[in-house]
Amino acid sequence: MGGAGFHANRARPFRQCIQDCVLIDVDLLGPCFTWNQGNLFQLLDRTLYNQAWFLKFSSTAMRHLERLGSDHRPILVQRSRGDSKRGDRLFWFWAALLGHDNFMSTVTSAWAGDAALPGQLVALAEVVKKWNSEVLRNIMK
Known part of the structure; x- marks a missing residue:
């Protein structure tokens, strides 16, 4: 127009x-x-x-x-x-994780690969989920 x-x-x-x-x-x-x-x-x-x-x-x-x-x-x-299936849930990030002593070093080591951005994000989400359950014993609880 x-x-x-x-x-x-x-x-x-x-x-x-x-x-x-x-x-x-x-x-x-x-x-x-x-x-x-x-x-x-x-x-x-x-x-x-x-x-x-x-x-x-x-x-x-x-x-x-x-x-x-x-x-x-x-x-x-x-x-x-x-739209999402049970196994394809959204990834939630909690700002409280940033305050933990070794969180940023965990993120840095997880991000060290040469994969493309989508692959990096998927890998990072998995590392953070595992870290949450092992180190924090699940922040939601």
């Missing part, structure tokens, strides 16, 4: 990629446009997912947030608690 007209030919490769990868373009809640500058408004930021993701997280809500210090609106993906 407010700029040059939409050119379908320019978007064709992107649309073809979405089709080839069998991705679904999510209708987001909130304002129609994710970017603006002056009187020019555009929908640039999108959320795409595949069928496997949808089957696992079917009740996920996605919406645009307000712009804060940027010309883009961030997209919030909220996973419903009902």
